[in-house]
Amino acid sequence: MSSTIRSVECLQLRLPFDHGAPAPLFAGRPRTTLDSGLVRVELDNGLVGWGESYGAELDALSAVFRGRIAPLAIGRDAMDATLMASLERTLHNMGRSGPILHALSGVDIALWDLKAKMAGLPLHALLGGARRTRIPAYASLLQYYGDKALVQKNVDRALAAGFDQVKLHEKTLDAVAAARGAMGPDVPLMVDTNCAWTADQATEAVDAMAAFDLRWIEEPIWPPEDIDALQALRAQTGVATAVGENASSVHELSFIARAGGADFLQPSAIKSGGVTTLLRLSRECAGTDVHCAPQSAFFGPGLLATLHMLAAQEDEVHVERLFCDLGFTPYGETIPCIDGAFELTDAPGLGADPDPALLDSGFVRHIG
Numbered sequence: 511m512s513s514t515i516r517s518v519e520c521l522q523l524r525l526p527f528d529h530g531a532p533a534p535l536f537a538g539r540p541r542t543t544l545d546s547g548l549v550r551v552e553l554d555n556g557l558v559g560w561g562e563s564y565g566a567e568l569d570a571l572s573a574v575f576r577g578r579i580a581p582l583a584i585g586r587d588a589m590d591a592t593l594m595a596s597l598e599r600t601l602h603n604m605g606r607s608g609p610i611l612h613a614l615s616g617v618d619i620a621l622w623d624l625k626a627k628m629a630g631l632p633l634h635a636l637l638g639g640a641r642r643t644r645i646p647a648y649a650s651l652l653q654y655y656g657d658k659a660l661v662q663k664n665v666d667r668a669l670a671a672g673f674d675q676v677k678l679h680e681k682t683l684d685a686v687a688a689a690r691g692a693m694g695p696d697v698p699l700m701v702d703t704n705c706a707w708t709a710d711q712a713t714e715a716v717d718a719m720a721a722f723d724l725r726w727i728e729e730p731i732w733p734p735e736d737i738d739a740l741q742a743l744r745a746q747t748g749v750a751t752a753v754g755e756n757a758s759s760v761h762e763l764s765f766i767a768r769a770g771g772a773d774f775l776q777p778s779a780i781k782s783g784g785v786t787t788l789l790r791l792s793r794e795c796a797g798t799d800v801h802c803a804p805q806s807a808f809f810g811p812g813l814l815a816t817l818h819m820l821a822a823q824e825d826e827v828h829v830e831r832l833f834c835d836l837g838f839t840p841y842g843e844t845i846p847c848i849d850g851a852f853e854l855t856d857a858p859g860l861g862a863d864p865d866p867a868l869l870d871s872g873f874v875r876h877i878g
């Protein structure tokens with residue numbers, strides 16, 4: 511059966527969300543939607559694979575797909591094991607990260623979806639086989655800017671919804687204390703500061719937070735590439751570190767893991783090279799002290815790809831699930847998050863395609 515690529519499209523997905531507070535800032539602007547690129551790869555045989563690309567700037571991403579990715583990929587064999595490497599190499603002098611790598615990440619996920627669909631197997635079967643099909647999730651609360659009442663309220667809501675681990679995006683000791691107070695001593699608590707501090711500031715801040723028993727402190731230091739500072743912070747505070755979502759490539763992530771820069775390595779499927787990157791890093795971390803715990807603050811095919819990788823990985827870690835209500839929850843009917851966990855099926859590929867109702871909704875913009 512022919513597996514020649516007939517078309518490659520990037521659809522702009524903008525999902526309104528409600529986290530029970532005013533819009534948080536993202537990249538300097540109030541954020542009212544969660545954005546990503548839905549990547550659709552269709553073969554001559556009619557089979558369609560779906561991927562997802564990080565979409566901080568969707569127009570830039572769309573331009574990369576229209577001008578570069580689609581012309582290079584159309585006519586190629588989707589089952590050709592050298593396809594992704596050849597795209598990466600051809601585009602390398604346009605940048606080794608940013609929208610180019612985000613676009614390649616989405617294509618990689620779509621190709622794995624197609625590969626598994628062609629084989630009639632769930633993706634996890636191609637990643638070594640499922641060790642589990644129930645993937646527990648942690649509630650990843652968005653930012654409440656130190657508002658203790660909102661932190662407490664949303665910790666309560668997350669626990670009531672069945673989550674058994676919670677992550678905050680907060681920077682203040684009071685907010686961490688409020689969360690720990692609301693959840694009691696036994697629920698694992700993580701704190702993500704999105705690179706809030708210099709190395710000196712981080713030591714004092716994390717030292718104080720250590721009293722609240724953090725499972726990890728995530729991206730505590732600016733710049734996130736300062737691995738030496740992360741190692742020093744861990745040694746000084748005894749708090750485990752998590753980093754990786756802003757790494758520029760699989761190569762940097764691999765270096766972080768080998769250098770002992772983090773206890774929890776957090777590759778993003780939609781930013782750092784798709785399923786291929788997750789699989790490589792998962793295997794590199796196996797048998798070491800580093801847990802491969804992907805970042806997954808997104809809801810499309812990239813989340814499904816992450817779930818399949820976590821199903822196959824020996825090291826059992828929770829998947830990240832942003833704790834908010836969406837204008838439309840992708841896979842809300844097919845692979846829902848119930849009582850704080852996702853349950854994968856044996857359906858081929860990623861296990862579900864995007865709901866046609868989503869594709870026809872105002873949340874998806876089709877471009878060229």
Ligand SMILES: [Mg+2]
Binds near residue numbers: 702704729755805
């Ligand atoms: Mg993070």
